[in-house]
Amino acid sequence: MIRIYNTLSQRKEEFSPLQPGKVRMYVCGMTVYDYCHLGHARVLLAFDVITRYLRHRGLDVHYVRNITDIDDKILRRADENGEPFTALTDRMIDAMHEDEQRLGIVPPTEEPRATAYIDDIIRMINTLVSKGFAYAADNGDVYFSVKAFDGYGKLSRKKLDDLIAGARVDVAEAKQSPADFALWKAAKPGEVSWPSPWGDGRPGWHIECSAMSTCCLGDTFDIHGGGPDLLFPHHENEIAQSESATGQPFAKLWMHAGAVRVNQEKMSKSLGNFFTIREILERYPAEVVRFFLVSSHYRSQVDYSEANLEEASRTLTRLYHALRGITPAVDTPATEYDRRFQEAMDDDFNTPEASSVLHAVASDINLHRRESRESDARASAGVLVRLGGILGLLQQEPENFFQAESVGDLSATDIETLIEARNQARKNRDFAEADRIRDDLAGRGIILDDSREGTSWRRG
RNA sequence: GGCGCGGUGGCAGAGUGGUCAUGCAGCGGACUGCAACUCCGCGUACGCCGGUUCGAUUCCGACCCGCGCCUCCA
Numbered sequence: 001m002i003r004i005y006n007t008l009s010q011r012k013e014e015f016s017p018l019q020p021g022k023v024r025m026y027v028c029g030m031t032v033y034d035y036c037h038l039g040h041a042r043v044l045l046a047f048d049v050i051t052r053y054l055r056h057r058g059l060d061v062h063y064v065r066n067i068t069d070i071d072d073k074i075l076r077r078a079d080e081n082g083e084p085f086t087a088l089t090d091r092m093i094d095a096m097h098e099d100e101q102r103l104g105i106v107p108p109t110e111e112p113r114a115t116a117y118i119d120d121i122i123r124m125i126n127t128l129v130s131k132g133f134a135y136a137a138d139n140g141d142v143y144f145s146v147k148a149f150d151g152y153g154k155l156s157r158k159k160l161d162d163l164i165a166g167a168r169v170d171v172a173e174a175k176q177s178p179a180d181f182a183l184w185k186a187a188k189p190g191e192v193s194w195p196s197p198w199g200d201g202r203p204g205w206h207i208e209c210s211a212m213s214t215c216c217l218g219d220t221f222d223i224h225g226g227g228p229d230l231l232f233p234h235h236e237n238e239i240a241q242s243e244s245a246t247g248q249p250f251a252k253l254w255m256h257a258g259a260v261r262v263n264q265e266k267m268s269k270s271l272g273n274f275f276t277i278r279e280i281l282e283r284y285p286a287e288v289v290r291f292f293l294v295s296s297h298y299r300s301q302v303d304y305s306e307a308n309l310e311e312a313s314r315t316l317t318r319l320y321h322a323l324r325g326i327t328p329a330v331d332t333p334a335t336e337y338d339r340r341f342q343e344a345m346d347d348d349f350n351t352p353e354a355s356s357v358l359h360a361v362a363s364d365i366n367l368h369r370r371e372s373r374e375s376d377a378r379a380s381a382g383v384l385v386r387l388g389g390i391l392g393l394l395q396q397e398p399e400n401f402f403q404a405e406s407v408g409d410l411s412a413t414d415i416e417t418l419i420e421a422r423n424q425a426r427k428n429r430d431f432a433e434a435d436r437i438r439d440d441l442a443g444r445g446i447i448l449d450d451s452r453e454g455t456s457w458r459r460g
Numbered sequence: 461g462g463c464g465c466g467g468u469g470g471c472a473g474a475g476u477g478g479u480c481a482u483g484c485a486g487c488g489g490a491c492u493g494c495a496a497c498u499c500c501g502c503g504u505a506c507g508c509c510g511g512u513u514c515g516a517u518u519c520c521g522a523c524c525c526g527c528g529c530c531u532c533c534a
Contacts, residue, residue, distance in 0.1 A: 010464085028534075039534040073532070157463050158530070205532090227534025232463090234533095258465090259528060266528090295483080296473065301466080301527065311472060311484050318483080321497065344474090352474050356482040366498055370491095431493055438495080449497050456497095 002057065002346045004223075005299060007231065007254040008155055012348050017222050018252065023054055023061045026213040026251070028226035028234065029111070031068040031205075032092035033077045035276040036099050038304055039260045039267065043227045045290060046257040046298040048105045049391055050225075053345050056390050064216045065108040066209060067093060070115050070202055075191065085192060099277040102286050104392050110216050114208040118194045121203045121211040124245050125183045125196075133244040137174035140186025140199045144206075146179040149240040155254060156232035181237055183207045206237035213251075214242060224251030228259045258301045267304075275304065284309050285404060287393060291316045294351045294391050316393075317402075317458070319384070322362035324398040325453065326369070328381035337361050341387050351391060358387055358394075402458030409459065410444055419448065419455050 002015040017023050027047050030040060047063070054061050068074075069089040078085035100107070114121075125142055128134035133148045146152050152160055163179045182204040187193030193200035203211075213221065219242070226235060235254065242250040259266075262273040280289060292312035296302050337357050344353035361384045368377035388394030403412060422437040438448055447460040 007464095030534080031532090037534080041534090043534045071532090153463095156529080159462080162462055163530080229529065229533055232529060233531090257534070259534085261527085264526095268533090299465090300473090303472090307484095308472065314485095315472095315483055318497095324497095350474075352472095352482080356474070359482055363499095370499055426493075429493075435494075442496095447496065450492075450495085451497075 002054075003348055004253055004255065005348045006252075007256050013253065015253070017059065018220065021058070021060055023059045023223065024217040024221035025051070025061060025063050025223040025225065026209075026217055026221060027063070027065045027108075027224070028209055028230055029065040029067050029108075030092075030096055031071050031073060032089045032096060033071070033074040034092065035278060036096050037267070037277065038262070038275045038280060039227060041099075041103060041277050041280075041289065042260050042293060042298075042302070043225075043257045044100060044103065044105050045293045047225055047255075048103075049294065049298070049351060050255075050349055051106055052390055052392060053349060057342075057346075061109070062217065063106075063108040064110045064112065064213065066212045067096075067111060067113045068205065068208060069093070069113045070192070071205060095278075099281075102281055103277065103290060104286060104395075106392075112212040112216055114203065114212070117208065117212050117215060118203065120215050121207055122184075122194075122196050124211045124214075124241070125203075125207060127245045128183065128241065131244065133240075134183055135176065136198045139174045140201060141174055141182050142184035142198050143175050143180040144183050144237070144241060144244075145176060146181070146240065147177060149244050151243065152179075152240050153236065155239055156236045158232060158236070181206060181233065183241070206234055207241055209234070210238050210241040210245070213238070214246065219246040219248040219250075221251055223253045223255055225255040225257070228256050231256055256299065258297070258299050260302055260304055262304045264303055264305075284313065285401075287396070287401070288313045288316055290392055291355075294393070295355060297352055298349055319358060319362050319388070319394060320398045320401045322365040323381055323384060323394065324402070324456065325451075326365070326377055326381045328385045329375075329378040330382060332379050332382035332386070335383055337383055337387065341390070345390070354387070354391065358384060361387065399456075402456075404459065410441075410446065415441065415446055415457055419457060422448075423455060 003012045004015045005012045025047075027043070030036060036044075047065070051061050051063050070085070074085050074089060078088045081088060125134060128144065129136065129142065132145075134142055134144050136142045146160060146163075153163075160179060164177060183206075184196060184198055184201050185204055186198070187200045187202065191202075193202055213224070224235070224238075239250050261267060262275065265271055265273060267273055267275070288309060289312075292309055293302065295312060295315075337360060341354050341357045344350040344357065347353075361380055365377050365380040365384065368374075368380060385394055405412070418437055418441060422434045425431070425433040425437065441448060441457070445460055447458050449456045449458070
C-alpha cells in the first residue's frame with residue numbers, strides 16, 4: 001500500500017488510482033525564458049523518482065509535464081535579446097532537455113507546449129465566460145471571477161476576504177475584484193498574439209495548465225505536482241478554473257516539492273547565489289547531485305552548499321566502492337532489503353530511509369567480500385544495483401564513476417604507468433620511491449587503493 | 461498580520477510512546493611496508509516550559525527560534 005502526502009488534505013493518504021493500475025500525473029514544468037536552475041532540478045528529480053518508483057510498483061504512469069512557452073518574461077527577454085520569442089524558447093527547450101538528460105531524468109510521457117493548445121485554452125475560457133465564472137473587461141482582458149467559485153482557497157487555505165483586503169490596488173484596474181486573475185491578456189501593440197472572441201491576445205499563465213492537463217489527462221486525474229511556490233496562486237487558480245469549467249473534481253492528489261536554499265539563504269538573483277543546473281554540473285557529477293537531493297525527503301527544504309555536496313560525493317563513493325570489481329548477479333530473488341526499501345518508499349517516497357537500506361546492502365557486500373564469499377557478494381551487489389536503479393543511482397560501471405575525467409586531468413594511461421612504477425618500487429622494497437609516487441598522485445587528486453587483487457585508483 | 465512547514469548527537473538527515481536509523485567527520489583496534497579502502501568497536505541527541513502517561517524526543521497546550529507562501533518565481 002502506497003501512502004502519499006496530499007497538500008489538499010494536509011495528510012498522508014492511501015494511494016488508489018482512479019483507474020486501477022494506471023496513474024495520470026501532471027506536473028507544472030518550466031517557463032522557458034532562461035536556463036533551468038537548482039529549484040527546477042529539485043522538482044524534476046522529485047517527480048523522476050516518484051515516476052520511477054510507481055512504475056517499479058507495476059503502475060502504468062502517464063506523466064505529463066508542460067512547457068510554458070508564452071509569457072511576459074519570455075516576451076521581455078526575447079525583446080531584450082532582439083530575437084523572435086520562438087528563437088528564445090526553442091533554444092531554452094533544447095537546453096532544458098540537455099540538462100534533464102545529464103541528470104538522468106526519465107522523460108515525461110507527454111510534454112505539451114502552451115502555444116500548441118491555444119484553441120483548447122480559448123475553448124475553456126469560453127466555457128467559463130458562458131457559465132458565468134469569467135468576464136471580459138473593457139480593455140480586452142478576460143478575468144476569472146474568484147467569488148463565483150465557492151471552493152476558492154481550499155488548497156492554499158486562504159480566505160477570499162483576506163486576499164481582497166490584502167491585494168494591492170492597481171492603477172487602471174479593469175478587474176471587478178482585486179483577487180480576480182487574467183485568463184486572456186489583450187495584445188499590446190506589436191506583441192505576438194492569437195485571435196480570440198475577445199480580440200487578439202494571449203493566454204494567462206494559469207489557464208494554460210488547466211487546459212493542457214484536462215486535454216492530456218481528462219477532467220479528473222490522480223496527481224498534480226509542482227514546485228512549492230506554485231501552491232498559491234497558480235495551483236489554487238487551476239483548481240478554480242478547471243472545476244468551474246468541467247463541473248468535475250480536478251486533481252485528487254496535490255504534491256509539492258520542498259524549496260532549495262543556498263548556503264542557508266533563499267536562492268535569488270539579487271543575492272548572487274543563483275545556480276543553474278549546468279553550472280552545478282560543471283562542479284559535481286550529475287549522480288552526486290541526484291544523490292544529494294535523494295538524501296533528503298522530497299517535501300523537505302534542502303540547503304545547497306559545497307560542504308553538503310562534498311558529503312554526498314563521499315557517501316556515494318562508499319556505495320560505488322562496495323560494487324567495485326564485482327559482477328552483480330542478475331535476477332537475484334527479492335530479499336529482506338527489498339522489503340525494507342519498498343516499505344520506506346511506500347511511505348510517501350521516503351528516499352532517505354530507502355538509501356539507508358542501500359548502505360546496509362553495501363555493508364553486506366563488503367563483509368562477504370572480506371570473508372571471500374564471492375557468490376554472496378555478487379548476489380548482494382545485484383540487490384544494490386537493483387534498488388539503486390529505482391532511485392536512478394548506481395547504474396554506471398564503478399570504474400567510470402571513479403575515473404571520470406575532466407579537462408586537464410592526468411590520463412588513465414599516465415596514471416596506470418605511474419602505478420606500475422610504484423608497484424615495481426614496492427616489490428623492490430623501495431618504499432620511499434613508492435610513497436613519493438603515491439603522494440605525487442594524491443597531490444593531483446588521484447587516490448590509490450591497494451588490495452589483494454592489485455592496485456586500483458579513483459579521482460577524489 | 462494571514463496560511464503552512466520545521467527545530468534530532470560536530471555536520472547532514474530519517475524515525476518511534478518504552479533495546480538500532482543511516483551517512484559524513486572523530487576516536488580505539490584489525491588489515492597494510494606505511495597509508496587508503498574494508499572490517500570490528502566507541503562516543504555525543506531529540507529548542508524551552510507545562511500537561512497526559514507506569515513511561516515522551518515521539519501525544520496535547522503555551523512559549524522561543526528558523527523557514528516558505530501571501531507579487532513573477534520550481
